[in-house]
Amino acid sequence: MNVLLVEPAFPVPAGRPGSAYLPIGLLKIASYHRAQKDQVVLVRSPDLAPFYPDEIKVTSLFTYWSRWVWDSVAHYRAVYPKARIEVGGIYASLMPEHCAQSGCDEVAVGLYRGGVAEDMAPAYDLVDSDFQVIHASRGCIRRCAFCGVWRVEPKSEYRESIVDLIVKPRIVFYDNNLLANPHVADILCELGSFRFKDGRRVSCECQCGLDTRLLTPDLALALKKARFRTPRISWDGAYSEWKRVRAAMEMLETAGYERRNTYVFMLYNHDVPYSEMREKLEACRRWGLRVADCRYRPLDAVEDGYRPGPKPQSPHEYYTRPGWTDSQVRRFRRAVRQQNIAIMLRLPNNRYAPGCEQHLVGTPWWVTRKADAQRSRDRRKRSDRA
Numbered sequence: 289m290n291v292l293l294v295e296p297a298f299p300v301p302a303g304r305p306g307s308a309y310l311p312i313g314l315l316k317i318a319s320y321h322r323a324q325k326d327q328v329v330l331v332r333s334p335d336l337a338p339f340y341p342d343e344i345k346v347t348s349l350f351t352y353w354s355r356w357v358w359d360s361v362a363h364y365r366a367v368y369p370k371a372r373i374e375v376g377g378i379y380a381s382l383m384p385e386h387c388a389q390s391g392c393d394e395v396a397v398g399l400y401r402g403g404v405a406e407d408m409a410p411a412y413d414l415v416d417s418d419f420q421v422i423h424a425s426r427g428c429i430r431r432c433a434f435c436g437v438w439r440v441e442p443k444s445e446y447r448e449s450i451v452d453l454i455v456k457p458r459i460v461f462y463d464n465n466l467l468a469n470p471h472v473a474d475i476l477c478e479l480g481s482f483r484f485k486d487g488r489r490v491s492c493e494c495q496c497g498l499d500t501r502l503l504t505p506d507l508a509l510a511l512k513k514a515r516f517r518t519p520r521i522s523w524d525g526a527y528s529e530w531k532r533v534r535a536a537m538e539m540l541e542t543a544g545y546e547r548r549n550t551y552v553f554m555l556y557n558h559d560v561p562y563s564e565m566r567e568k569l570e571a572c573r574r575w576g577l578r579v580a581d582c583r584y585r586p587l588d589a590v591e592d593g594y595r596p597g598p599k600p601q602s603p604h605e606y607y608t609r610p611g612w613t614d615s616q617v618r619r620f621r622r623a624v625r626q627q628n629i630a631i632m633l634r635l636p637n638n639r640y641a642p643g644c645e646q647h648l649v650g651t652p653w654w655v656t657r658k659a660d661a662q663r664s665r666d667r668r669k670r671s672d673r674a
């Protein structure tokens with residue numbers, strides 16, 4: 289059988305790490321079908337396959353990127369009218385009825401065929417990637433109202449060990465709540481002591497924020513020893529949670545993480561009002577932590593009409609939470625960007641000064657990149673020796 293796997297041409301924001309959007313589900317499905325002796329090709333829409341496919345499997349991400357999924361279905365339906373088209377992934381799982389109207393033949397909800405591909409080694413040869421993805425767990429123990437994880441993955445599942453899955457020196461964990469895994473201490477310990485045959489170690493990143501209710505000094509230290517880079521503390525709730533956030537920051541700092549390389553994840557345009565979000569941002573300024581902000585969109589939003597930039601938009605063009613205005617959304621985003629710049633540049637009191645970006649753009653990018661590359665080579669050499 290000929291299987292065509294399709295990644296729609298999602299509008300991945302410029303400057304966002306590719307690690308956030310690797311179609312890991314498709315890579316596992318590819319391995320599963322290869323094991324069935326099927327011919328498999330992965331393309332990014334609108335590219336075509338070198339054969340006439342019997343089955344086409346289109347992945348999906350956020351519901352508000354549904355348009356790109358629909359476009360892919362329409363495109364491949366027109367080119368390969370006899371092929372059977374199936375759509376899976378996050379949008380398909382959250383909004384199967386809406387997805388079914390895209391013109392596909394089937395909507396796959398949840399893991400592919402009940403999880404048959406879950407333990408397959410992803411077919412990394414199909415993508416150009418210098419990192420690998422690992423899920424040490426599925427689901428989440430929390431039930432945050434704004435989050436789709438517990439709806440898409442209602443059952444929590446945990447791996448006790450991941451050492452057998454390691455194939456590349458850079459690992460990105462796609463867990464939803466890494467620290468909720470009861471075996472996380474053992475996993476961090478095995479990552480810290482892991483060596484490839486040539487002596488190289490691994491470095492890790494985690495896409496999710498660190499749950500402040502679960503972080504302990506020992507886990508912070510274990511994260512550092514496991515060589516997790518740029519940890520991100522979750523702070524989606526009220527300002528009153530500041531003590532827990534500060535405690536998490538202190539644990540990470542004691543473990544060896546520099547404050548300005550630690551981020552705080554913040555959801556805005558949701559239940560916490562604008563004025564309180566500014567207080568949270570102000571706390572991060574005082575602590576010297578950078579902020580990774582995320583604008584809330586409803587889980588059933590099939591479009592996002594927001595246009596970045598200073599130009600105002602009317603309330604009907606994109607979703608603003610009752611209590612929030614377009615102007616507040618834009619002001620909050622701008623304040624986050626400016627504060628992050630101030631922290632990065634080590635400006636006095638981490639306060640932004642208009643025009644300070646000139647310092648950033650004053651140095652040609654190739655000089656900065658060369659210096660950065662040299663610094664990280666030196667750092668890697670030092671830690672490999674350690």
Ligand code: SF4
Nearest residue numbers: 428430431432435464
């Ligand atoms: S802790 Fe994170 S992954 Fe879990 S439900 Fe809340 S937002 Fe979602």
